[in-house]
Amino acid sequence: MKRNDFSQWDCSLARTVDIIGDWWTPLILRDAARGVTTFEDFHQSLGVSRNTLTQRLNRLVEHGMLEKTLYSDRPKRYRYVMTAQGVDFVPVLMAMAAWGDKWIADTAPPFRVRHKTCGAEATARVVCACCEAPLALSDLEPLDEAA
């Protein structure tokens, strides 16, 4: 199935979705954030087919989320490490997971992390970069209407 080419849409959400919008990709990024780097370890963690995993990893490399480096010459083996762009997407994944924990989980989160900055379990919250209040749809209005 050929999908639409969202990468050309003039909308950052569409372009982001174009990179991460498939079922495996966010989970590959989750594993990369946990320190998984090799094809075999991604494969074992996710149980995804080798063919699909290859495609998704290559796509993430192509889009600048992961960097691929050779670490063994015979046999040829590569390591996949998050780029700064990929690392910067981790808080977005955490916001997605926090939403899921709130609305659709029926067990405790299996991957719990500590925020070293404060020592507490890290739970993501999305706030306004200006006033730092939590963002909520009811507090938003189109910018042009408000002008």
Added chain:
Amino acid sequence: MKRNDFSQWDCSLARTVDIIGDWWTPLILRDAARGVTTFEDFHQSLGVSRNTLTQRLNRLVEHGMLEKTLYSDRPKRYRYVMTAQGVDFVPVLMAMAAWGDKWIADTAPPFRVRHKTCGAEATARVVCACCEAPLALSDLEPLDEAA
């Protein structure tokens, strides 16, 4: 192509991805957040095929993100309005878009919104719900290792 059933994975990110992880769904939610409610308006906004749109809307209703109500009996016409669960996902979409604005956009954001709380243009930032510092991968560690 039958995909895996992530809804049964014990991971909130996987379950979230199971609901929103396809290319059209986040954009449908974006439009719903902007006040689009009718099938025809979603169709016109996104240019998605009617068949795909029907499937995605039904899936979002089934998963509690949108509520479907009849507003015309002849012909039968429905309105799709965000539930509280759907509304609560909007900040996550905004975090995705803010990341895209930073890393992959080459034009100004086309859908700009004002945060009525402070009057500034709303840009999402993902912070720790406890200490309110911006979350970054480098400040995280597994909870069990830290114990």
